[in-house]
Amino acid sequence: MKLGFTAAEEEFRAECADWLADQMAGEFKDIKGISTLTAQAERRKEWEQQLAAHRWSCIGWPTRWGGRDASLAEQVIFAEEYARAGAPGRVNHIGIELAGPTILTFGSEEQKTRFLPDIAAGKTIFCQGFSEPNAGSDLASVRTKARLDGDEWVVNGQKIWTSLAHISDWIFVLSRSEEGSRGPKGLTFLMVEIDQPGIEIRPIRQINGDAEFNETFFTDARCPADSLIGAPGDGWKIAMGLLSFERGVSTLGQQMGFRNELDAIVAAAKANGAAADPLIRQRLAKAEIGLRLMRYGALRMLSNSDHGKVDGAALTYKIQWASWRRALGELAMDVLGQAGEVTENPGYEWDMLPNLFLYSRADTIYGGTNQIQRNLIAERGLGMPREPRGSA
Known part of the structure; x- marks a missing residue:
């Protein structure tokens, strides 16, 4: 397992840090530190294009x-x-972490030419159409249907928890294209343009006041036949390949975000005297230990990454960080005390630490609930018998 970086890699780190610091202190200082995904969306699209102009948008791509x-x-x-x-x-x-790598892996040359340059340039924003009201963690139960009509696919159904659909240009949709099929069979993976009469997007208001995700309704929505990734019926294989990218290098960036949150909690505890409480100090130390263990685990996971194999660290990572961060949010509120329950900001907008508490309540639900993750660890990681499934 690789736990350190070479001198050349540290030079690259300095290059990254210098460029980002200049941007956050200069032209884009107005969006530094934004903690919600919907704030200043148009300005952040400009930021995407700035990243692309300097080839920082998708550095792992060819x-x-x-x-x-x-x-x-x-x-x-x-x-x-x-x-x-x-x-x-x-x-x-x-688009950068999921749609792009999926197209690179499973798409045709024509599809790569069609989609990848605009994704990389920040001109095409993607969202994900997987979960449905009755198919969240159980992705194989999707009911959204797609049928081929001449040279177009026609899509009908509903998706939910569609993050940033309201500011996106395209959505990739896992749909059922084989009549009467059940489970992972008969699924198809389509790229669908959002700006059309057959798609309606309704925001879902969150507990922290944001509306990051949406319900997305498809009523005879259409996409060209060549928007199909892979072949009809390959949807499950492609979806599983896509989800493997979700546990990629961004995990270390995610942990740096966690570091910023933990540092803010420590600073708040020192400022208001909560650090004098031995139980608070103990919880802060436990959070620090947990964060360091996650870093080592993520480095091991990435060192052993192979999208064709099941990696035990990858199976445990999601439940590990989600449970840790949920506890971190609770710690933040205990440090802040009653002051954390009041905001002077307009429009029900919270500062970093109260927002951490509110948002982290969902961490153990989205992307696979803790219960589902435990099943995956048992069945796929430990080879235990599958949980009995009732007949539908």
């Missing part, structure tokens, strides 16, 4: 498609420095 052919270590370094600099969350995270 240079042909706007990347830098960066090594895994360099990708990790950039993700860490991006978070350390306080740069805003990527509004095209789905």
Whole structure:
């Protein structure tokens, strides 16, 4: 397992850090430290294009498609420095980290030419159409249907928890294209343009006042036949490949964001005297230990990464960080005390630490609930018998 970086890689770190610091202190200082994904969306699209103009948008992609052919270590370094600099969350995270790698892996040359340059340039924003009201963690139960009508696919159904659909240009949709099929069979993976009469997007208001995700309704929505990734019926295989990218290098950047949150809690505890409480100090130390263990685990996971194999660290990582961060949010509120329950900001907008508490309540639900993750660890990681499934 690789726990350190070479001198050349540390030089690359300095290059990343210097460029990001200049941007966050200069032209884009107005969006530094934004903690919600919907704030100043148009300005952050400009930021996406600035990243692309300097080839920082998708550094792990081939240079042909706007990347830098960066090594895994360099990708990790950039993700860490991006978070350390306080740069805003990527509004095209789905396009850069999920849609793009999926097209690179499973798409045709024509599809790569069609989609990748605009994703890399920050001109095409993607969102993900997987979960449905009755198919959240159980993705194989999707009911959204797609049928081929001449040279177009026609899509009908509903998706939910569609992050940033309201500011996106395209959505990739896992749909059922084989009549009567059940489970993972008969699923198809389509790229659908959002700006059309057959798609309606309704925001879902969150507990922290944000509306990051949405319900997305498809009523005879259409996309060209060549928007199909892979072949009809390959949807499950492609979806599983896509989800493997979700546990990629961005995990280290995510942890740097966690570091910023933990540091803010420590600073608040010192400022208001909560650090004098021995139980608070103990919880702060436990959070620090947990964060360091997650870093080592993520480095091990990335060192052993192989999208064709099940990696035990990858299976445990999601439940590990989600449970840790939920506890971190509770610690933040205990440190702040009653002051954390009041905001002077307009429009029900919370500062960093109260927002951490509110948002982290969902960490153990989205992306696979803790219960689902335990099943995956047992069945796929430990080889235990599958949980009995009732007949539908």
